Every structure is written in C-alpha cells, then in structure tokens.
Amino acid sequence: TVTYNCLIDGLSRAGKIDEAYATFSAMSEAGCEPNLGTYNAIVAGLCRNSRLDEGKRILEEMMKSNCRPDVVTYSILIDSFCKSGDVTEAFEIFESMKKVDCHPNIFTYNSLLYGLLKVEKVDEAFTLFQMLKDVGSEANVVTFNILIDGLCKRKRLDEAQQCFEEMIRSGYSPNVVTYSSLVDGLCKSERSDVALQLFMDMEKKGCSPDTVAYTSLIHGLCKCNKVDEACEVFEAMVRAGCPPTFVICNALFSALCNAGENREILDSYEKLSADGSSNFADFLSQILDKRKSNNVKEAHKLLEATS
C-alpha cells in the first residue's frame, strides 16, 4: 500500500493525474486496500491538477467507507477551493468537517485566510484571525505571512506594518517570506526606499535573502527607476553566492536599457533571451563593471556588440 501511495503521489506531482487515478483504481483490485494516505494523495493530486469536483467526490466516497477523511483531507480541499477563488465552497466544507467533529487546525485556518484575502474580504479575514485565536488554535509564521502579504496586495500597507509588529510582539520571528512580501508590497506602492531599508534590516537580523527576496527587491527598484541601487543589490547577490536567475537578469537588463533609452539595445536583448541564464549573468556583470568605471557609453557598446 505504501508503494502505491508513493506512486500515486509521484505521478500526480508529475502532472500524470490520469495514470495516478488508474493506479488508485487498480490497487483495490490487486487486493491492496487504500488507506488514509492513499486517499489524501489522490485527493491532493486531483486538486493540484484543477479537478476539484472529483476531489470532492472522493471525499464523499470516503465518508461512506470505513476510511474516514481526516483534517488533512478536508484541508486539502479547503485550500484548493480557496486558491481557485471559491471561498463559499471552502467554507461549506469547513462547516461540514466541524459537523462530523473533525477539528480544523492551523493549516485549515491559514488556507481560509488566504482565500478570504484573495477575494478581498479583508474584514472577514481579520474576524477569522480573531476567531482562530479564540478557539485556541495557535497562529504560526505562515498565518502572519498570509495576512501581511494579503494586506500588501490590497495596498493596505499600514495594516500590514501593524500586523508585522503584532507578529514580533507575539514572539514570532519573521522569516524570509515575511520580508519578501513586505518588500514586494512596498515597492509596488512606490516605497522602494523603505523596501531597501527593510531588506538590509532583514540581513542584519541574520535572515539571509533567497532568490525570491532578491527578485522582489531588484525588480521593485528597477520599476521605481532606481537603477543604481538595483545594480548594487545585484552585485551583492552574486557576491553572496546566490545564482542570478533569468528573471532577475531580465529585469535588470531591461531597466538598464530603459535608462539608456536606446532602442537598438532592446533589440539585441531579444536575441540574448535565447541564451542560457548563466551567460546572461556573466554578461550583466561585465556591463555593471563598465558602469562602475563611469563608462556608461562603453557599457552600451558592449550591449550592442552582443547582437
């Protein structure tokens, strides 16, 4: 059974959900009884591949079988419906689990919070946040991250900031996701100066930035036309041994082109996109070196030469 479970999980993660389902059906015929892990794996697989209704059908099947759904089963479905934007359905499942005395945990609440914020029901999210604390479910870092990110995305930066403070006051340590959400939100509200400050604060607190954190900041600085700062952060990233991804190179490169207001450069960039990311990164580093020696024209020549 464990073998089957792994197989089902692996197939569905590879996008081969039909094969996963076939495996699921075949195992009972082969005399292997599906257990809770099996059911959860297939429900998660169906949901991951946007087949939520079929996932829900499995849940109903389970209720009639001797293998009852657990908090994980319910949470998978709730999370998936929330991500699809169908918060109403998610709450129906939430109610039904409580009816059968299956207790929601922090994962369940986190998913619901995410869903509410996604459909801009900020007040309801706050209410639910209060409620989960009242019923004695302990919030975790992810809970705060969801709230902070959701508020940032709704451009409610002050509340996000308050949430951040409450988080720290309550003894939770912000992680790289917390900071990235805030950095991204600040940049998108044209506060890239504050974002940069926060980013340095994060490093000072011993939280090392990852690729996403760097991308958020560099992309944000570029959008705010802070090309010099973006270049500095890029170099710091390379120095820190964080491999520059194509996305980052692209953002920085476009910004450099825009700053140079040179259309020919933009053309050469199209061709460059076909190259690998690592070449792109080396190439960018060279350009930045040129810039540093106050030789912007030279840098642009280098850009053109690549086409």
Place this chain on the structure above:
RNA sequence: CUACCGACAU
C-alpha cells in the same frame, strides 16, 4: 507517508 505563505506587464 500526504495538506498552508512571498517575486516575474509569468
């Protein structure tokens, strides 16, 4: 053993 969060006019 399986379920929750961040970047890209993706």
